[in-house]
Amino acid sequence: MGRNLAPKVTELAPHLTAGFVHQALDRAIRGVGPLDGAALAAEKQLDEQKGDVDKGIREVIENNVRMAGAQGFLTNIGGLVTMAVMVPANVSGLALLQSRMIAGIAHLRGYDLDDKRTRNAIMACMLGEERLLALIKKKKLPGTPMALATAPVYDPHLSTVLANEVASELITKVAGIRLAVTVGRRVPVVGGLVGMSADAYATWRVGRYVDRELLPRNRR
Numbered sequence: 001m002g003r004n005l006a007p008k009v010t011e012l013a014p015h016l017t018a019g020f021v022h023q024a025l026d027r028a029i030r031g032v033g034p035l036d037g038a039a040l041a042a043e044k045q046l047d048e049q050k051g052d053v054d055k056g057i058r059e060v061i062e063n064n065v066r067m068a069g070a071q072g073f074l075t076n077i078g079g080l081v082t083m084a085v086m087v088p089a090n091v092s093g094l095a096l097l098q099s100r101m102i103a104g105i106a107h108l109r110g111y112d113l114d115d116k117r118t119r120n121a122i123m124a125c126m127l128g129e130e131r132l133l134a135l136i137k138k139k140k141l142p143g144t145p146m147a148l149a150t151a152p153v154y155d156p157h158l159s160t161v162l163a164n165e166v167a168s169e170l171i172t173k174v175a176g177i178r179l180a181v182t183v184g185r186r187v188p189v190v191g192g193l194v195g196m197s198a199d200a201y202a203t204w205r206v207g208r209y210v211d212r213e214l215l216p217r218n219r220r
Helices: 002-012 018-030 038-048 053-075 080-108 116-126 129-137 145-149 156-184 188-213
Strands: none
Touching (some): 018 080, 018 156, 038 053, 053 080, 053 188, 116 188, 129 156, 129 188, 156 188
């Protein structure tokens, strides 16, 4: 359903393109409002786990999954009338939290978050394993997140391609779920619960993929 809905649902948030994804990633890494930056938050989890990187990563995933579920609930209460406002808010929240989670894992695995190659890898991870492999098979992307993070040079064009793909993927998933719920049911809380479960599960899957994909490097 989601892929077929893409041409229609992307019209709900036409401004959420490459620039929006880059901005979300930058805020995730640097921190915004009450949210610590990805590295600082990850280091706190590492300290709580007494330096155990694997346990620290699990905590990073769990914390961001909980927050993704909470924002998914809040942004999916309402009906069709609120879609034009709430879909962009839901997409923005999910982009921020997923990129924050991935960046936190990358930091704990020894990657430099200021390195633009690492940022390309983070965006690639946000696509999820299935979508990413499909794009690689179609030769739209040159390789896996690990390959992008360790590439000899940074490719600015690839950065734009990745950001656009991430924006399209998030909008398709979020708006597709919201359309299905709001058209099929008229109980606001149901939409909130579905949004919470969907966003939490999607974020958990991405987290598990990143945990497998980004192999450790020497932490400085």
